[in-house]
Amino acid sequence: MAYIKSAALEETGYVVLDRYNQELDPKEWLDIEFVDWKSSGETQFAPLASAFGDIECNGFWNHKPPRTDKDGVWVQSQIEKAPNLTRRAQEPGANVGRCRVIELQPNNYADALYNLHQDDNNRLNPDGTGWVVRGFFNLTDDKDSYFVLRDNRTDPSVEYRIALPAGAQLIVDTQRLWHAAAHNGTEPRYCLITSWESGPALDAYIEKYNGVARVPNVEVPQEILDAGQAEQTRRLAARAAALAARGVAETSVMSEA
């Protein structure tokens, strides 16, 4: 047995879809309720679907009974305020697990490298069923921001940098790729993140919106890349030392964002 995965994501671990015309929709993310949930930077999250339809963001495996990141329950008070976001999350027709809007405060490339993590979307996911991947729909027009994806956390040789203008639409195997956003700006970035089950419905959606496995990397000056890499090395070492001093083992997998 093996998980059902999208062939479209096999090469790089991500696809970029056609850009959505975000400007035509109201800014629903300003109306929904956010809760503190720290992940990969200074963040809050507004759940649209959660384990039991409550306004909380915990991984479904941390609830009783524990379960995988599928069959999310829509949060009624939230989806009433965000019908367009809900429609877009439901459009593929794939099973939805967690669905939430992230609010990320400004940071930089070095922060993104430090924040790189893999998600835990497939914990408790039964073999033979669809692998859970995540959609990222950028809502704010973050012209100087980009998603950073790596095969290996500390190795810059495979690094994808994907632009995040309003309407950018990505689907990422976030359990495979290390990922975080570099958000160069002065205002918070908002992005809709949806856990989808891979399968024929998601494949058809990727095809409908012309998903491509490679786009040109956002250009970043070499000195910023080099400085970011050095800073990541320094901060990861400092964190490991601090954890060691407390007798805590390093964990590289974060469950969120």
Ligand SMILES: [Fe+2]
């Ligand atoms: Fe993540």
